[in-house]
Amino acid sequence: xxxxxxxxxxxxxxxxxxxxxxxxxxxxxxxxxxxxxxxxxxxxxxxxxxxxxxxxxxxxxxxxxxxxxxxxxxxxxxxxxxxxxxxxxxxxxxxxxxxxxxxxxxxxxxxxxxxxxxxxxxxxxxxxxxxxxxxxxxxxxxxxxxxxxxxxxxxxxxxxxxxxxxxxxxxxxxxxxxxxxxxxxxxxxxxxxxxxxxxxxxxxxxxxxxxxxxxxxxxxxxxxxxxxxxxxxxxxxxxxxxxxxxxxxxxxxxxxxxxxxxxxxxxxxxxxxxxxxxxxxxxxxxxxxxxxxxxxxxxxxxxxxxxxxxxxxxxxxxxxxxxxxxxxxxxxxxxxxxxxxxxxxxxxxxxxxxxxxxxxxxxxxxxxxxxxxxxxxxxxxxxxxxxxxxxxxxxxxxxxxxxxxxxxxxxxxxxxxxxxxxxxxxxxxxxxxxxxxxxxxxxxxxxxxxxxxxxxxxxxxxxxxxxxxx
Numbered sequence: 001x002x003x004x005x006x007x008x009x010x011x012x013x014x015x016x017x018x019x020x021x022x023x024x025x026x027x028x029x030x031x032x033x034x035x036x037x038x039x040x041x042x043x044x045x046x047x048x049x050x051x052x053x054x055x056x057x058x059x060x061x062x063x064x065x066x067x068x069x070x071x072x073x074x075x076x077x078x079x080x081x082x083x084x085x086x087x088x089x090x091x092x093x094x095x096x097x098x099x100x101x102x103x104x105x106x107x108x109x110x111x112x113x114x115x116x117x118x119x120x121x122x123x124x125x126x127x128x129x130x131x132x133x134x135x136x137x138x139x140x141x142x143x144x145x146x147x148x149x150x151x152x153x154x155x156x157x158x159x160x161x162x163x164x165x166x167x168x169x170x171x172x173x174x175x176x177x178x179x180x181x182x183x184x185x186x187x188x189x190x191x192x193x194x195x196x197x198x199x200x201x202x203x204x205x206x207x208x209x210x211x212x213x214x215x216x217x218x219x220x221x222x223x224x225x226x227x228x229x230x231x232x233x234x235x236x237x238x239x240x241x242x243x244x245x246x247x248x249x250x251x252x253x254x255x256x257x258x259x260x261x262x263x264x265x266x267x268x269x270x271x272x273x274x275x276x277x278x279x280x281x282x283x284x285x286x287x288x289x290x291x292x293x294x295x296x297x298x299x300x301x302x303x304x305x306x307x308x309x310x311x312x313x314x315x316x317x318x319x320x321x322x323x324x325x326x327x328x329x330x331x332x333x334x335x336x337x338x339x340x341x342x343x344x345x346x347x348x349x350x351x352x353x354x355x356x357x358x359x360x361x362x363x364x365x366x367x368x369x370x371x372x373x374x375x376x377x378x379x380x381x382x383x384x385x386x387x388x389x390x391x392x393x394x395x396x397x398x399x400x401x402x403x404x405x406x407x408x409x410x411x412x413x414x415x416x417x418x419x420x421x422x423x424x425x426x427x428x429x430x431x432x433x434x435x436x437x438x439x440x441x442x443x444x445x446x447x448x449x450x451x452x453x454x455x456x457x458x459x460x461x462x463x464x465x466x467x468x469x470x
Contacts, residue, residue, distance in 0.1 A: 001122060001137045001148050002040040002285070003030075003084065004309045006339050006442060007155040009043050016048045017088045019128040023062040024088055025049060027072045029081035031444035032120060033284040033308040039120060039137075040285060041082050042309050042442045047072050059090055061100060073116060080446070082120035083112075088128055095125050095132040096165050106145055109138045122148060124164075134165040150195060152287065154309050154338050157409060159287065159402045161192060169195040175218050177262075189403040190217075196402070199223040199282075199289035199310075201274045201301055203250040205237035205382055206315045207292035209391030212239045215258040221266040222258055223286060225279045226250040237384035274300055280449050284308045288402055290315060290394065294380075296353035300450040302336060302344040307440045307447035311401060312336040314344060315394040319381040329417040331390040333397050335409065338441060342411055346432030349412075390415065393422075 005013070017024045026048045030041035051057070053068040076083050085105070089095060097105070101123075109121045122137035135148030147167050153160040163170040174182055174191055182190040196219040200207050203226035214222055230238060230245050230253060238250075240257050255269035270279045274297045283289060283304055288311040291301045298314055305312035317331035336343045344350055393413055399405045410424035433439035440447045 002150050002152065003148060004040055004152045004154060005043045007153060009046065010153045013046055014130050016046060019088065019091060022057045022059055025062050025064055026086045028084040028086060029076055029079060030084060031442060031446060032082055033444040035281045035285050038285045041084060041120060041122060042444050044442055062087060084122045084124060086124045088126050091128045095127040096134050097125055101125065113138060113140050133162045156337060156340050158404055159311060161195065163195065178218060185405060192403050193217045193219055195220050196287045197221045197285060199286035200292065201225050202292035203254050204292060205387035206317060206391050208239040208254060209388045210290050210292060210395060211254045211258060213391065213395045215261040218262040219265055223268045223282050224251045224254050225270040225272065225274055227271060227273045237382055237387050273297065275451050280304055286310055288398060296452065298344055298350050298353060303434050303440060303450055305336065306338055306343055306434050307443050309338045309442050313394050313398045315390055317386050317390045321381060329386060330415045331386065333394040333413045335397050335401065335411060337401065341431050341435055342427045343435040345434040347427040
């Protein structure tokens, strides 16, 4: 299990549980992000007992009255939320469950689970400074209390990760293969890479270059999705691909490629597009994701990442020719951070791609009226050096946010090679349905997927999106 906090919620929790000489407790209501084998809890509300709500509160123990606990779980049921119990330990004491915690909390959680079906239960204990944590969650099928893997704080300018004391990721030594990288950026930042789960949607020229860079940093896991096979015309830009690889699925090829560089990295390869439900489900467990597609799937990835509190980095490259002359070589990187209130939807940068989500009949009608392009099947000019450059830009933009490398962070980084220009800009449009708190942001599994040609679901969503922009 992973637990994710929006920055504002985490800072509020720190204020509410600020040490005053006695232990304090709180309960967190969470939306859920689930895949086949994993769950992330997305914290959306803090419920804090007042002094009369405690049976006892001292320097070393606190116990909350049943009447308050009943209100917590009633609210959880009404909002279809999961629950995390949180408390702090005194200054000078580590964030490790005490013998009292080990004795009392399992009994409490088992009792609640016997009364309420289908709810996830977890518990966290923080140090008084909130710089360390321990955590477990209850698995009713095996009647076990399992370690929380990581606690993430999705800040506007950085991704903070706390590894609980009992997490298998805690205390890992620096990978010797990353010694030179640590000399450049510091051991702490580089070790953080080793606990990251990263998604890459699209394994073409841009995606393959991103995968190469990811593999060199040896993350915990990589998700790769691409339905296409390697073709002769791809070999001018696909990293590592040769004549012998023609006909192989790209995702499966790069899964093997990553393993040759970083054997300990878990790789999940899907020979399907992002619209495959299994891919969208698996994406929910990533810490951040790269989109390397040139279709309306950008909007589906954007929506899914916002719903599941996943920083999303969208990459694009383009070469334009006219009358045999090259008139443009360049591309861009968009950084979409949950909570910054700007995303691909409200920015409008890819509104033309929304036609992918119309019914076939509506798409024909719109094309006939000139609202969208008709035939988009013509191959575009693409070259390796441009893909590699844009991928490097995108990867560094991600590292600035995720591990704190130096540099300015912007919504858009634009590259114009013919004019030797790299420019940065931010978007003034903000707070659309996809990226605001009262919309899809952080709602997890409650947000429906976007699928092409699914008019019944998409027309409703697109109508909401348009209404949310006004």
